[in-house]
Amino acid sequence: MPARRGPSARRPRRGPNRGGRAEAAWREFAASFARAGMVPPVEGGLAAVEAAEGAAVLLLAPQQTLTFTGKCRLRCLYGAVRLLGFAVSSHQPALPVFSPATHCALTLEALPDARPPGADLRQLRVAARAAMRAHSVRRQARVQVMARFSPDCALLLLEHLDTPVTRYLLSHPPMSRLFEPPKKEESSFTPEDAVLASVGIVKCSPDHGLLVSESMVLALEELIQACCAEDEGVPLILVCGPKNTGKSTFNRYLINLLLNHLPSVEYLECDIGQTEFTPPGCVSLNHVTEPLLGPPFTHQQVPRKMVYYGLTSCEQDTERYLDVVKSVFSSYKKEVPLVVNTMGWVKGEGLLLLIDIIRLLSPSHIVQMDVYDWKAMAPLSPDYVHFTSGLYTKGKQQAKCKQMRMDGAEPWSPSEGAGDASAPQYKLLYIHPEFPRAGAAGEVRVHSSILRDVAILGYLGQLQCPDVGAVLPLHSLLPYQVPFRAVALRVVHTDVAPTNILYALNASWVGLCRVPEEIQGRGEVPVLLTQTPVCDCLGFGIVRGVDMEKKLYFVLTPVPPEKLRLVNCLLLGTVAIPNCVLVGQQGAEGEIPYVTSDYNYSIMGSGKLRKKHFKRREFDCDYA
Structure with a gap:
């Protein structure tokens, strides 16, 4: 996609002598500035x-x-910059910024006309100098900047950033x-790179950043208005399109733009495979008040309402998926825009x-992201939706003769007030993403299963101590003890014999949920649900052990105790603990707990786990 780019950093033009003397002089000149902690004053450079x-x-x-x-942690001292659509100015607090190689690189852009009206040059210089002094910038550095x-201009303070989540993530060798x-050649490493590297960031080509197409600009302008x-x-804005067309990046960009004008935005996550604010397998409604300056694992939050579907694809049970979406959407109060x-x-x-x-949702705007020559998805115009039948709803042509299912039940239909199937009214905005490999699902930067693992690790990172220190392995943390009689169990993706339910539960990732019915267990045997409930999910945990003598589950979770008191149901789906957690248990001698190659894969339900979760997949950073 064509991008709006500023001037690139380059060396000053040299005269006819381009040989050894000129090169040696340049290196010595650059080295002198590096010793002083500043990049040489290159024309057009930073x-x-x-x-x-x-x-x-x-x-x-x-x-x-x-x-x-x-x-890094970013603070604007003077002027203003734009970062993934969000305008950062000097009156805002420092913001954590994350630009991992798994996603398109972030780009800082200085905004023009950011200085206060009516201020003269002397006042502006005094303000910039005072801002640096207030944040303990060295005197020599202040002098060099003011020169x-x-x-x-825009003046930014970049600080090294270390959080419990990133510290925990980076402690796993695959991450x-x-x-x-990707490694840079030594000859391309400049003194400027050394200063930025001391903070924790590395400059890269603008081609690795977000490339905004003209159709995307026009759609964003209309949505903001x-x-x-x-x-x-x-407005209720629904974003759709095939895989690898940039829907998630577009959503972050749109939300950041909206937060420039509004105090908050609501976000309904219906993609259970690649979730934005929660671990995978969930449908959630989130209240967003802070800019999204990183990928999902950097801004995990407690949703306003969340239901655990338990799978990363809904093909197995589309009817329950629609029930889950309907349940979560019912909590939207229509007070702020919804994405x-x-x-x-x-x-x-x-x-x-x-x-x-x-x-069901009756949006006011549909943003359809599509690539050229894509034939599988027609333009979702109001007329197309009006005349086309869905899986559980009828188009206009079938509305007069309401058909009954074989069992006599009526077809699924939206609830009252959730949208009129006979008269959709919305504005369709068509976006053609033009970044390399757009729409090519087989050529994604990082496999989707790895992104799901990173999101789970980001959630588990909340278990770490907030103080900077050594990373604590999960098996060293104290779990909660949960009596058998206190919670009911349910495996959502397959049938498991009651005698095998505890084998399935042990060492598994579970949703911590609350069903309306009171759980009355006898204590000697687990309480089992016969059907999968559509219920509130309060968080997630790992069942790290089962005590058959004391009739206890041992659950490790970052959910606070006041919320855990409300949990009365554990849901087990196909979402699994990342392999690196199981195989990287520190201090283990001999056989690693919960890891074995001697396993009976003929047990019902184990085949999918073998294919999806226990096949070793290495994390590769050489994709950018």
């Missing part, structure tokens, strides 16, 4: 100053950009290079299911 240990001041000219990988200062770009208008109701993310399954029954969801 100015980066070492402000303190693990901190740097970055000066960007108007509309100048920096595309990078890595992580390059201009009234229209240790999560924030590292609709959401900021006060006389047209609250709806949908699955990339848009072929065959997937497209029909999407039509059902459109009728």
Whole structure:
């Protein structure tokens, strides 16, 4: 996609002598600036100053950009910058920024005309100098920055960032290079790179950043205008399209743009395979008040309402999936704009299911992301949805003769007020993503199963101590003891014999849920549900042991005790604990607990686990 890019960093033009003397002089000149902690004043380049240990001041000219990988804490000292659509100015607190190599790199862009009106140059210089002094920037660094200062520039403080989540993620060898770009040749490493590397970020080519197509710009402008208008109701924006077309990135960009104008945005996650704010397998409604400056594992949060579906694909039980979406959507109060993310399954029954969801949610805008020459998905115009039958709803042509199922029950239909299937009213916005490999699901940057593992690890990282220190392995943490009689069990994806239910539960990832019915167990045997409930999920945990003598489950979870008191049901699905957690248990001698190659794969339900979860997949960072 064509991108709006600022001038790139380059060396100054040289005269006719391009040989050894000129090169040696340049290296010595650059080295002298590196010793002083500053990048040489290259025409069109960035100015980066070492402000303190693990901190740097970055000066960007108007509309100048920096595309990078890595992580840091960003604070705008003067002027303003844009980062993934969010405008960061000097009155805002420091923001954590995450740009791992698994996703497109983030780009900082200095915004023009950010200086206060009526202020003269002297006042602006005083304000910039005072801001640096207030954040303990070294005097020598302040002098060097002010030598390059201009009234229209942006001045940023970048600090090294270390969080419990990232510390835990990076402690696993397959994830240790999560924030590292492909190795650069030594000859291309500049003093500027050294200053930025001391903070934890690495400059990369703008081609690795978000490329915004013209159709995307036009759609965003119309959506922002609709959401900021006060006389047209609250918009409900549904984003759909095939896999690997940038739906999740578009949603983050849209939410960040909306947060420039609104205090909050609601987000309905209907993609159970690649969730934004929760571990995979969930449908959730989230209240978003902070910008999204990183991929999903960096902003896991407690949703306003969440239901655990238990699988990463809904093909096995589409009817229960629709019931789950309907249950979560019922909590939306229509007070702020809602952004709806949908699955990339848009072929065959997937497209029909999407039509059902459109009728259920009754959006005001549909953003259809599509690639050229894609034949499987027709334009979802109001007329198309009006005349096309879904999996469980009828189009206009069948509305007059309501058909009955073989068992006499009526076909599934939306609830009252959830949308009129006979008269959809919405604006269709068509987006053609033009980044490399758009729509090619087999050529994704990172396999979807790895992204799901990273999201689960991000959730488990909340178990770590908030203070900087050594990473604690999960088996060293104290679990909760849960009596058999206190919770009911249910395996959602397959039938398991009651005698094998505890074997399935042990060492498994479970949803911690609450069913309305009171659980009355006898204590000697597990309480089993005969049907999968559509109920609130309060969080997730790992069943790390079962005590048959004391009739106890041992559950490890970051959910606080006040919420755990409400949990009375454990749901087990196909979402599994990442392999690196099981095979990387520190201090284990001999056989590793819960890991074995001597396993009977003829047991019902084990084949899918063998195929999906216990086949070793290495994390590779050389994809950018």
